[in-house]
Amino acid sequence: MKDPSRIYRWLLLVASLVTVGYLVGAAVHENYLAQWKTVQREYRNILRQKATDDRGRELLAKFRIEMKQASIPALGTVDRCVTCHNGIDDPRMADVEQPHRTHPGHILDKHPVDRFGCTVCHHGQGAAMTFREAKADDVFWDYPLLPPEMTEATCVTCHDAGKLPPEQIPLLTTGMKLYQEKGCGSCHKLGGRGGALGPALDNEGSKTKHQLIMTNLKPPHTTWDWQLAHFRDPGGVVPDSQMHNPTVTQREALALTVYMLSQWKRDVPESYLAPDKIDQKYHALHPTPLTGEQVYQQYCAACHGNGTYSRWDKKFNRFVPAIRGVSLTSTASREYLQANIEQGRPGTQMPGWGPHAGGLLPEEITAVIEYLRSSAAAVPAMTALTLRGDASNGLPLFLRNCAGCHGMNGRGGVAPEIGNPVFQRAATDEFIIRTIRNGRVATAMPAFQRPEAPTFGDQDIADVLAYLRTLGEQRGQKATAQNVTSPVSSGGRP
Amino acid sequence: MSRLDPPRINRRSFLSLASLGSFFAALGTAAAGMLRLPNPAVLPGPVRRFKLGSPEQFSPGSETAFAEQNLVLFRDDEGFYAISSTCTHLGCAVSRSKDGFACPCHGSRFDSKGSVIGGPAPRPLPWLEVSRAANGDLVVNADNEVPEGTRYRV
Numbered sequence: 221m222k223d224p225s226r227i228y229r230w231l232l233l234v235a236s237l238v239t240v241g242y243l244v245g246a247a248v249h250e251n252y253l254a255q256w257k258t259v260q261r262e263y264r265n266i267l268r269q270k271a272t273d274d275r276g277r278e279l280l281a282k283f284r285i286e287m288k289q290a291s292i293p294a295l296g297t298v299d300r301c302v303t304c305h306n307g308i309d310d311p312r313m314a315d316v317e318q319p320h321r322t323h324p325g326h327i328l329d330k331h332p333v334d335r336f337g338c339t340v341c342h343h344g345q346g347a348a349m350t351f352r353e354a355k356a357d358d359v360f361w362d363y364p365l366l367p368p369e370m371t372e373a374t375c376v377t378c379h380d381a382g383k384l385p386p387e388q389i390p391l392l393t394t395g396m397k398l399y400q401e402k403g404c405g406s407c408h409k410l411g412g413r414g415g416a417l418g419p420a421l422d423n424e425g426s427k428t429k430h431q432l433i434m435t436n437l438k439p440p441h442t443t444w445d446w447q448l449a450h451f452r453d454p455g456g457v458v459p460d461s462q463m464h465n466p467t468v469t470q471r472e473a474l475a476l477t478v479y480m481l482s483q484w485k486r487d488v489p490e491s492y493l494a495p496d497k498i499d500q501k502y503h504a505l506h507p508t509p510l511t512g513e514q515v516y517q518q519y520c521a522a523c524h525g526n527g528t529y530s531r532w533d534k535k536f537n538r539f540v541p542a543i544r545g546v547s548l549t550s551t552a553s554r555e556y557l558q559a560n561i562e563q564g565r566p567g568t569q570m571p572g573w574g575p576h577a578g579g580l581l582p583e584e585i586t587a588v589i590e591y592l593r594s595s596a597a598a599v600p601a602m603t604a605l606t607l608r609g610d611a612s613n614g615l616p617l618f619l620r621n622c623a624g625c626h627g628m629n630g631r632g633g634v635a636p637e638i639g640n641p642v643f644q645r646a647a648t649d650e651f652i653i654r655t656i657r658n659g660r661v662a663t664a665m666p667a668f669q670r671p672e673a674p675t676f677g678d679q680d681i682a683d684v685l686a687y688l689r690t691l692g693e694q695r696g697q698k699a700t701a702q703n704v705t706s707p708v709s710s711g712g713r714p
Numbered sequence: 715m716s717r718l719d720p721p722r723i724n725r726r727s728f729l730s731l732a733s734l735g736s737f738f739a740a741l742g743t744a745a746a747g748m749l750r751l752p753n754p755a756v757l758p759g760p761v762r763r764f765k766l767g768s769p770e771q772f773s774p775g776s777e778t779a780f781a782e783q784n785l786v787l788f789r790d791d792e793g794f795y796a797i798s799s800t801c802t803h804l805g806c807a808v809s810r811s812k813d814g815f816a817c818p819c820h821g822s823r824f825d826s827k828g829s830v831i832g833g834p835a836p837r838p839l840p841w842l843e844v845s846r847a848a849n850g851d852l853v854v855n856a857d858n859e860v861p862e863g864t865r866y867r868v
Contacts, residue, residue: 223726229733236736243743279848287755298758310848334761 255350256303260285263306263320270312279310287349290337294489299337299346301354309333319351325388340488341374342366357440362428366481369474370444373425373481378493380500381482394472395479402466403522410483411504413579414519416571418463425484433458447477462535464522509583512591519578520588523569527592530663536569538634539664547661549596551654557589559646568637599654607682614687617680625664630691635664644692649685656681762856769794769852769868779810785842785854786810793865796842796854797828803835815839827862838862 251257264283271280289300307313308323309332315321331341339346344365348354357364366373372389375381386393399405405413409420427443434441436457437449446457451473454463468476490498510518516527520543525531527544542548562585564572573580580588619628626632630639637643656676659667668676676684764783772778772789779786784800784807799808799815806819814825822833829838843858844866852866 226726226729229729232737233729233733236733236740239740240736240743243740243747247743247747275846275848275850278845282845289756289761291758291760293760300756307848312848332765334763334765 256287257285259304259319260306266307266313266316266320276312289347290333292335292337292340294492295337295340297337297339297346299333299339300349301338301342301344301346302333303349304351336492339363340377342371343374357442359429362430364442367444370478370481373478376482376497377484377486377488378497380494380496382500383494383496391475391478392482394475395477395482398468398472398476399479400518402468403518403520404466405518406520406522407463409579411579415578417569421480421483423483423485425481426486444477444481447480448473451476464535507581509581509587512584512587512589512594515580515584515588516591519573519580528595528662530660530665532634538632539636541636542660542663544592544595545660545662546595546597547655547658549593550599551651551658553648553651554589554593556646556648556651557592558585560642561585561588563642563646565637565640565642567640568632607679609679609682609684609686611683611686611690613680614683614685617676617684618687621668621675622684630688638688639691641692644689652685652688653681656684764854764856765847766852766854768850769846772852777810781807783854783856785856787844787852787854790865793867794844794852795865796844798840798842798856800839801835802830802837802839803833808839829862 264280264285267276267280267283271277283306287300288302288306289298290302291298302308304319305323307316307320309328311322313320313322337346338344342365343363344354345356345361346354348356355365369391372392375384375389375392381389381392381396384392399410404410404421405415407415407417409415410422414420429441429443429446432443432446434446436459437445448470450457451466451468452470454461454465466476520527523533523536523540524543525540528542529545530539530542532538533540560570561580562572562574562577564570564577571578573585575581622630622638624633625635626638627635631637632640638647655665657667657669659665666675668674669681764780764785766778766780766783766787769789772787772794774789774791777786777788779799785796785798787794787796797815800806801808801817801819801822803817803820803822806817808815808817808822808824810816811823814823814831815828816823817833817835820834822835823831824835824839825831827838828841830836840859841862841864843855843860845853845855846866846868847853
């Protein structure tokens, strides 16, 4: 007769044997085969080979195979990198293979691991016990291990990059310079200064891969791969990007990437900040004004070019005015330029640059106006136009001669928006009349009163001016097509 | 457990013994693994191994107080030694007095070798292990105490 409990005994036997086998396997794996234990056994052998003097023997005698870590409560980090990188502060290890090699340079002399740890500079997952997890380039860790050449981006956590020796931070230095040369500030704000077309970049380095559009990139999806690809081809990475292709080499794209990674307002204790960083923070609150030319290069040139010709902009789908052109600067008053710079042109790509918008200092706006006007030529006094214009006569003239570029209602097309409220407020009658008469050299704006073949007589100009002055009001009422066909016939200033 | 009693069939009782034996073996291995849990490989606290710089900075006969690390480093003719400046009573920072160390909190007094000469302190100030790092810097390990009188020769 069969024992009915036999099957349970077999079951218990098999289950227990499987459990014992698994536990013993796990114990061996954890206590003997762990990656870091293998590495430390290797390191002990290296120490044994190098123990030729007293100190070498002392270091060998003190070496224990154990988990090692730099726990830095002030920075909130626990870095176990030193469990495998045992030789980083041992100058004798300069010639051995990684992970045992000495840390390059003299960085650890001033930044001992016990005080700084590793991840504050290198990023990565400090508490990891295997290299793959420490590198952490999967989706679960926000700041994976930086590639060695980009590690200089993190120096600015505690240093002013402008005060560090450029040979120690070559990419960062180049990146900073390129940012100014390429006029990135024309569209992007940094420290509250810059244009408004692109996003502010103050915390670009703190972005994680989850905050960037990766659909058009190949894995691994790291933020620096995104930056690199984006600097080479913004529209290819972000499909609806308005950003101009900055036309940079691969090396320059790398430098700009490092500069972007360095833009991170990290909160570290004051005791970690270098004195130059504290100076930098002070100077950010009390900036030294730039010269007019510097302002122009950093904040205007990216759209306006050198400013002496009007430029067709493919992304904006319009001409960008020649703001240093002799015909503008000879006719426009300081007040007109100041109003346009401070307030921008609402509704167009031209943002305001006043202290509360683009962040330029009043001195800098004055300086850049002087820079723009440096091309101005003396203009003969204008013969006063005393005729009274009629807006209803001005309308057909406007439609025939102006609307093609300036748009119906002056809402802008390929030429500036002359119905724009800031333009309407800032432009004097004299300025508009002069512009219509003489046109703008090196732009598409022709002269309408050339001496040999005038298109407009004085009365025509007065009528057009009267019509132009109604445009500001129309825009205020959300002008429609009906407004154009039945304009306000009164008004019209001399 | 009558099934295990007088062995009627050897094979069956062997099966029973083997299954029970392996069951307890599994239990034992698991228990051994669990017994290790209260003893972690690393503790979350900050590192208490302090690099104090190269030995040449400290002239013989000098004493240098490290306030942040709570220790005083001495160098005499025989070598280096470090004494903790954390009072063994309730953990205040002791300061140097004429004849040794004095604790401002409850008046414990220690002589210049750290032995208690007055006040509520239960133990002398511990002497800490001094060694050298690979780059030659002096290292004091505040987690390791050494017997009084131990010197580290450079």
